[in-house]
Structure formats: structure tokens, C-alpha cells
Amino acid sequence: MEHTERYELIFRMSGAEDDVVTVRLTARTGAGGSPVYEDETGIVRAEISDRGEVRMLASGGHQVPGTPLLARPLSEGVSGRR
Known part of the structure; x- marks a missing residue:
């Protein structure tokens, strides 16, 4: 199966501009x-489905990751990783 190589995760910040974090495909698969x-x-981690559904993953103890408003695929190509 082909997967998008990079996404922008867009988080709403209260009273400020949106926070945008670029994430790259890893060799790992989520639950x-x-x-x-x-x-x-390596701090911001997310499992992203082929339908664009995002599940944020904690990368350390006591971390409570927020949920992004949007996961926007970046048009850099796709990977044939399975």
C-alpha cells in the first residue's frame, strides 16, 4: 500500500496563529x-489513516498530546512501504 510521505498537522492555538508541525512517514505502524x-x-507522533484520521501518540511520560484540526498531505510523493 502507498502512503503519503509527509503531512502538516495544524493545531489551533488559543489567541494566536495556528501551530503547524510537519511530520514524516516512519517504518512503524500504530495500534x-x-x-x-x-x-x-521525534516528539510529535501521530498515526494517520488512509482516510486522514489522526490519532496522536504520546512520545514520553506525562505527555498529553492535543488533537490537530487538520492533517494536510504534502505533495511530495508517496512511499510504497507496507
Whole structure:
């Protein structure tokens, strides 16, 4: 199955501009069977389905990740990773 290589996760910040985080496809698969994406720091992690459904994943203890408003695929191509 082909997967989008990168997404922008857009988070609503109260009283400020939206926060946009770019995540890349990893070799991992989440509990729901969809690929896991992460930012370059490895702190922001998300399982993103082929329908664009996002499940944020904690990358450390005591982390409570927020839910993005939108996961926007970036047109960089797709990966044939299974």
C-alpha cells in the first residue's frame, strides 16, 4: 500500500496563529494498523489513516498530546512501504 510521505498537522492555538508541525512517514505502524508519522525531533507522533484520521501518540511520560484540526498531505510523493 502507498502512503503519503509527509503531512502538516495544524493545531489551533488559543489567541494566536495556528501551530503547524510537519511530520514524516516512519517504518512503524500504530495500534490501528495505520502508519506512524513523526516530526524531526521525534516528539510529535501521530498515526494517520488512509482516510486522514489522526490519532496522536504520546512520545514520553506525562505527555498529553492535543488533537490537530487538520492533517494536510504534502505533495511530495508517496512511499510504497507496507
